[in-house]
Amino acid sequence: MRTLVLADSEVGTNNSVSDTTLRVIGAASALGHPVDLLVFDTASAAAATQIGGVARVLCASAGDADTLAPETVAAQLQALAPQYSTLLAAHRALGRSALPRAAALSAGAFLADVIALREGAQFVRGLYAGSVVATVASATSCTFATVRSTSFAPVPAVGGAAEIVELAPLAPFARTRLIERRAAEQSGQDLGSARVVIAGGRGLASPDNMTRLGKLADTLGAALGASRAAVDAGYAPNAAQVGQTGRSVAPDVYVAFGISGAIQHLAGMKDSKFIVAVNKDPDAPIFSVADVGLVGDLFDVVGALETRVAEPRA
Numbered sequence: 001m002r003t004l005v006l007a008d009s010e011v012g013t014n015n016s017v018s019d020t021t022l023r024v025i026g027a028a029s030a031l032g033h034p035v036d037l038l039v040f041d042t043a044s045a046a047a048a049t050q051i052g053g054v055a056r057v058l059c060a061s062a063g064d065a066d067t068l069a070p071e072t073v074a075a076q077l078q079a080l081a082p083q084y085s086t087l088l089a090a091h092r093a094l095g096r097s098a099l100p101r102a103a104a105l106s107a108g109a110f111l112a113d114v115i116a117l118r119e120g121a122q123f124v125r126g127l128y129a130g131s132v133v134a135t136v137a138s139a140t141s142c143t144f145a146t147v148r149s150t151s152f153a154p155v156p157a158v159g160g161a162a163e164i165v166e167l168a169p170l171a172p173f174a175r176t177r178l179i180e181r182r183a184a185e186q187s188g189q190d191l192g193s194a195r196v197v198i199a200g201g202r203g204l205a206s207p208d209n210m211t212r213l214g215k216l217a218d219t220l221g222a223a224l225g226a227s228r229a230a231v232d233a234g235y236a237p238n239a240a241q242v243g244q245t246g247r248s249v250a251p252d253v254y255v256a257f258g259i260s261g262a263i264q265h266l267a268g269m270k271d272s273k274f275i276v277a278v279n280k281d282p283d284a285p286i287f288s289v290a291d292v293g294l295v296g297d298l299f300d301v302v303g304a305l306e307t308r309v310a311e312p313r314a
């Protein structure tokens, strides 16, 4: 039995494999079988061979990796599936669109957003925005699953000595054509990899106040996050949304300003290692997951922090 990990389309600096992919390999290692990594970005194949715990790097060339269609990836996974008992990818755009297709093509099972793996190939996943946790055993010989990367520790990026296996070039999927891909405008730290996230909710009350919070986040070297209510109100861009329908984050510190703590928001941040919540409502559900809760006006706290960071360092 072997496990195959599909590398995420996001690539780290200098063509290294992204932290997200290292975490999915961490998840795969828990199954106790040899782990192979499938990369479409041939430039990162050499770096991938160094990853601890990877036996083989399968290098597929499908033309321009930037225009890779999920259908093309699914066809590649279908071709490889007979060699593997489990095929994993991050629960992000590529994995979410390619793996269900590959599972259907291969008559395998598909499980989404897995948060833990147990012995005996049991998969743990949240339902209803994480309010119910289900442990699922697959009844098929080949299981495809997307995993929530922030729930798993990354394997080391160095120390391995995997062999590279070149795969035959794939015929690209012809029925759709990607015309343009544009990255959402992003300023400051990347939300997914930041060690500190400062997030604002509807309590911010205006786009200007969110901009002010963003400046504080920048000064502190933190990424700016937002609740969906804040995004819907136009205070913050879509890319900043944390939660069930936004990004899942698990930074060392998550600071929530004026966020009530709806279950859909908690689903995306409750794995953070240390949570600070500032809310004027002492009964706000965010306090149920907070390590430190401050009942009060967020603007007093933001003002105090701004004053503190502006003070010259001793």
Ligand SMILES: Cc1cc2nc3c(=O)[nH]c(=O)nc-3n(C[C@H](O)[C@H](O)[C@H](O)COP(=O)(O)OP(=O)(O)OC[C@H]3O[C@@H](n4cnc5c(N)ncnc54)[C@H](O)[C@@H]3O)c2cc1C
Pocket (backbone or CB within 6 Å): 200, 201, 202, 203, 204, 226, 227, 228, 229, 230, 241, 242, 243, 244, 245, 246, 247, 257, 258, 259, 260, 261, 262, 263, 264, 265, 268, 278, 279, 280, 281, 284, 296, 297, 298, 299
């Ligand atoms: C299918 C579905 C998916 C969803 N996905 C997401 C998701 O991915 N992410 C997400 O966040 N939500 C999501 N939601 C929405 C979610 O249910 C909540 O509506 C949303 O999280 C509320 O955002 P909020 O906490 O900013 O706003 P509110 O619930 O309105 O809370 C604002 C908070 O600010 C506090 N406040 C106000 N003024 C101040 C002040 N001056 N000082 C201190 N505190 C103050 C208030 O006491 C209140 O607790 C989803 C909902 C559905 C149905």
